[in-house]
Amino acid sequence: xxxxxxxxxxxxxxxxxxxxxxxxxxxxxxxxxxxxxxxxxxxxxxxxxxxxxxxxxxxxxxxxxxxxxxxxxxxxxxxxxxxxxxxxxxxxxxxxxxxxxxxxxxxxxxxxxxxxxxxxxxxxxxxxxxxxxxxxxxxxxxxxxxxxxxxxxxxxxxxxxxxxxxxxxxxxxxxxxxxxxxxxxxxxxxxxxxxxxxxxxxxxxxxxxxxxxxxxxxxxxxxxxxxxxxxxxxxxxxxxxxxxxxxxxxxxxxxxxxxxxxxxxxxxxxxxxxxxxxxxxxxxxxxxxxxxxxxxxxxxxxxxxxxxxxxxxxxxxxxxxxxxxxxxxxxxxxxxxxxxxxxxxxxxxxxxxxxxxxxxxxxxxxxxxxxxxxxxxxxxxxxxxxxxxxxxxxxxxxxxxxxxxxx
Ligand SMILES: [Fe+2]
Numbered sequence: 091x092x093x094x095x096x097x098x099x100x101x102x103x104x105x106x107x108x109x110x111x112x113x114x115x116x117x118x119x120x121x122x123x124x125x126x127x128x129x130x131x132x133x134x135x136x137x138x139x140x141x142x143x144x145x146x147x148x149x150x151x152x153x154x155x156x157x158x159x160x161x162x163x164x165x166x167x168x169x170x171x172x173x174x175x176x177x178x179x180x181x182x183x184x185x186x187x188x189x190x191x192x193x194x195x196x197x198x199x200x201x202x203x204x205x206x207x208x209x210x211x212x213x214x215x216x217x218x219x220x221x222x223x224x225x226x227x228x229x230x231x232x233x234x235x236x237x238x239x240x241x242x243x244x245x246x247x248x249x250x251x252x253x254x255x256x257x258x259x260x261x262x263x264x265x266x267x268x269x270x271x272x273x274x275x276x277x278x279x280x281x282x283x284x285x286x287x288x289x290x291x292x293x294x295x296x297x298x299x300x301x302x303x304x305x306x307x308x309x310x311x312x313x314x315x316x317x318x319x320x321x322x323x324x325x326x327x328x329x330x331x332x333x334x335x336x337x338x339x340x341x342x343x344x345x346x347x348x349x350x351x352x353x354x355x356x357x358x359x360x361x362x363x364x365x366x367x368x369x370x371x372x373x374x375x376x377x378x379x380x381x382x383x384x385x386x387x388x389x390x391x392x393x394x395x396x397x398x399x400x401x402x403x404x405x406x407x408x409x410x411x412x413x414x415x416x417x418x419x420x421x422x423x424x425x426x427x428x429x430x431x432x433x434x435x436x437x438x439x440x441x442x443x444x445x446x447x448x449x450x451x452x453x454x455x456x457x458x459x460x461x462x463x464x465x466x467x468x469x470x471x472x473x474x475x476x477x478x479x480x481x482x483x484x485x486x487x488x489x490x491x492x493x494x495x496x497x
Contacts, residue, residue, distance in 0.1 A: 091146045097135045100142075101438065102126060105149030109134075109142045124149055153413070153438050171420050171430075174224035181217045182228050182243060185210060189239040189271070196278045201312040211246060211267035218250040223421050226251060227404040230358070230372070231474055234286070234365045238277055241358055246270035248354035248398075255394040256350075269322035269347050270354060272314070276306025276323070288366030300335050303327055322347035326355055329386045349388040353379070353395050356387070361405070363474070372403035372418075373462040400426035405477060407463040407470075411456075413438040415463060417473055419448065419480050427459075428452035432480045435470075448480060 092107055104125045125131055134142075144151075188210050196202060217225045229244035249270035253263040277285060280302050284295045291299060307324040314320060325348035328334035330341055344352075356379060361369045370378070376396055383389040402408060406418040408431065416431035434446035451457060465473060 092143050093146055093151070094141055094143055095152055096141050097137070097139060099152040100125065100131055100134055101150065101153065102128065102131060103150035103440065104152075105145040105147075107143040107145040110140050150438070171224070174221040175228060178217060178221060178224040178228040181213065181225065182240070185214055185243045186236055186239045189242050190236075193239065193275070193278050196275060196309060202272070202275065202310060202314065204313045204315075207272060207314070208264075208268060211271045212264065214243060214246045214271065215250045215263065215267040218247050219254075222251050222398075223404060226399070227420075230361055230369075230405060231478075232362050237362065237364065238274065238285070241362065242271050242274060244358045244362075245273060245351065245354045248358060248395075249350060251398045252350055252354060252391070252395050255398040256391065265316060265318055266347065266350060268314075268316070269319045269351055272306070272310055272319065273323050273326045273351050273355060274302065274306065275309055276302030276304065278309070279305045286365065300327070304336050318345065318347045321345055322351045324348075326351040328352070330388065331385045334386075344388075346391075349391050353387050353392055356382075357395070368465070368471075371405065371407045371462070371465050372399065373401070373406035373408070374464050376401075376403070377462065400429070402426070402429050402459065402462070404429075405473070407465050407468070407473065409437065409460045409463050411458050411460050414443065415468070416449070417477055417480075419477060422450075422452065425452045432476060434476055435468075446476065446480065 102125055106123055106125055108122065125134075188206075192202065192207065192210075214225075225247050226244075229240060229247050232240040232244075246267050247270070249266040250263060253266035258266065280299055284291065284299055287295065303324050303326065307320055310320055310323055322345075325334075325337070325339060325344055328337065328339040328344045328348060329352075330344060330349075332338050332340040334344075357375060360378075361372050361375045363369045369375075376399065379387060379392065380396075383392050400421050402418050402421075404418050404421060408416050408418065410416055410431075410433065413436060414433040415435035415437060416433045418429045419432045420430040422428075422430065428451040430448065430450045432446045432448055434443050435441070436443055449457060451459065470476075
């Protein structure tokens, strides 16, 4: 499609189909070309031509005038959010070292102390009940050394949030927290080289890894009496279509806690960065998991899971109407479709926004979410750092109604 524009609207990346006037008036010997050099852009704008045609099928359009880039708008009580995050960080740190200790004891051949495990699960539960978004946001940040431990904390936290969303009883919520915490205990018997292997596992390595539900179940049986917690540990890798392990259970044979654990486990695993692969963006992960419902995962429980996290969970990469890329920074209750975001990249200008800008989309009527972006298409290596920097910066910002929050 061709469009007529004036030179002031020109920008790099446009495909120029024809220039008004003869070549003598503008000095370009060819009038159809992709505008890639700044010098050409400047020459065209200085040439005095009245206008030109661009081909939208072969290059960029003009920057949309109808969607002025809003300046940043203060977010809701960022300091409060920062405090919640800081608290959640401390709680995660404590929970992580308690889980490390628990794994260490099990490796030494000692049985799990049920009271200690229950107390830890209750701590995680309380933290989620206080500030759900904060703990779930922090628990997704893991490094290679702490992955297995933080995964247990994260799955426990996700289980609590999911159980609450499903309207389960207080007793069931408690049980869900414990099941999430203990589901992967069998990994204490998995060879660390296989557990942390970069890349695909060989058949025999995969078979070794697949022993962990049975091994964990045997370990927990020594001290945990709750049959549903034991069942979740044994069957969290089962699939509804019978293609899971260790028993190839089908449909109703996979019980509620195991179905819930499967969803929380898969979500945390695919959204976490590993030494050999970057985690998927939370929004992309939910999109892909939706395709596994019915065969692998339970559709009804998954719908509740999505409601728990929001359509755009914290950490998701989005493209906004203004052409800016933004990272979901925080969610406000009842505003799951209009999260608080950090804008850090201008796709029209193909450059970073420095410093990044914090926006509350529920307070910016002329800005909205255009689509979810897959980070794999962009190659940004610092999205988690960006999110953490935003937390730090907002704590230092004094937000008044007229102030902007550049982070
Ligand atoms: Fe597992």
